[in-house]
Amino acid sequence: MNINQYLDSTYLKTAAQAGISEDETQKNVIELIKEAISENFKLVMIRPKFVSLAKEYITNAKSSILIGTVIGFHEGTASVEEKLKEAKKAIADGADELDFVINYHAFLNGNINLIKSEVFKGSKLGLDHNKVVKWIIEIAALTDQEIIAITQLIKDVILSNFGEENANRVFVKSSTGFYKTTDNKPSGATFEAMELIVKNAKPLQVKAAGGVKSYKDAVKMINLGVDRIGTSSAKAIANGNQTTTNY
Numbered sequence: 001m002n003i004n005q006y007l008d009s010t011y012l013k014t015a016a017q018a019g020i021s022e023d024e025t026q027k028n029v030i031e032l033i034k035e036a037i038s039e040n041f042k043l044v045m046i047r048p049k050f051v052s053l054a055k056e057y058i059t060n061a062k063s064s065i066l067i068g069t070v071i072g073f074h075e076g077t078a079s080v081e082e083k084l085k086e087a088k089k090a091i092a093d094g095a096d097e098l099d100f101v102i103n104y105h106a107f108l109n110g111n112i113n114l115i116k117s118e119v120f121k122g123s124k125l126g127l128d129h130n131k132v133v134k135w136i137i138e139i140a141a142l143t144d145q146e147i148i149a150i151t152q153l154i155k156d157v158i159l160s161n162f163g164e165e166n167a168n169r170v171f172v173k174s175s176t177g178f179y180k181t182t183d184n185k186p187s188g189a190t191f192e193a194m195e196l197i198v199k200n201a202k203p204l205q206v207k208a209a210g211g212v213k214s215y216k217d218a219v220k221m222i223n224l225g226v227d228r229i230g231t232s233s234a235k236a237i238a239n240g241n242q243t244t245t246n247y
Contacts, residue, residue, distance in 0.1 A: 003218050006227070008068060008207070009036045009234035010045040010247065012177065026050070030057065037063045041234050043097060044068065048090050055094030068097035068134075071122070074178040076101030076138065080118045087125055097132040098122070101176060104138045107150055115150070119157045127166055134171035134207055139193045140179045140186065147193055151200040164203055171228065172197050173207040177247035186211055188247060191220065198225035210247040215240040 011032045015025040029050045036044045037058065043066040044054055054067045069090045072078040078086075087098050100122045106114045119135060126133035137150050151172050158170045174189040174197065181187045188210020198206050208221045209230035218229055218237050233243035 001219055001222070003215065003222065003229075004040050004234075004238050005042045006218065006222055006229050007041045007234040007238060008043045008045045008209075008228055008230040009039075009041045010177075010209075010230050010232045012045065012047060012070060012073070012232075012247075014047070026053070029053065033057045033065075035235055036065050037061050039235055039238060040065075041238075042066060042228065045070070045099065045230060047073075048086060048093070048095075051090055051093040051095045066096040067094060068099055068132075069095045070099045070101065070136075070176075072101040072103075073099075074101060074176040075105075076103045076136070076176075077105055080114070080121055083118065084121060084125055087122065091125075091129050091131060095131065097134065098126050099134040099136055099173060101136045101138070102150070102154075104141055104150065107153075108141070108146070112153070115153060116157055119154055120161055123158060123162065123170055127162060127169060132169050132171070134173040134205075136173045136176055136209070137197075138176060138179050139174045139189070139197075140181050144193075144196060147196050148200050151197050155201055155204050158204060167203040168205055171205040171207045172201040173209055173230070175209045175211070177210040177230075177232075188212075189221070189226075191224065194221060194224055194226055212237065213244070214242045 015022045045068040048069045071087045072083045123133045179187045189208035194208050205227040207228040208226045232247045236243045
């Protein structure tokens, strides 16, 4: 199986998180973009500040690689208005896909109306601009029943407001890759969690982010019904190698 078109090649660490300079961070992003173009991956997933840079490189290369960026990253606690503002800027800069971190804290506190509001408003903004929208639910912070409930909530909002004809333009995505777990529990996608999401999200699309460490893992995810895989080791995975990175 040629999995390259399933892969979102990802670099989301800030300079501080990586312990490097801003210039080195930009260099890493540029290398990611060049590699994605060369390997014909589906998309590069980068921070909003690099979207216009990516657009320039991809346009000059006459490549069909898509540009994705994160919104409300990584905690998800920004207000709906703040997320919409960030998303509008990303759209203006040339982003093709918007990966919103859902306010799973509000969900866990029972503020379902806020979740419905941000899923509706964020999805409407993206769909109105012909963009793909993904909702990161942060599975490591949720129980199995909570994963099911929040996935079903997203699906219900999308289908009731935008119809099944738009279901293939909205994803439920597993993880940010930045959530801190205890007891060495996985922070990214697991096969068990992705089965739950696939079962409860369809006909929406599904993205497994983090946790996919080999070509074999990627194929298994795809066979489960996952439509996209986010990884910082796209080339290694596509070439059949094992990776030890967390995302």
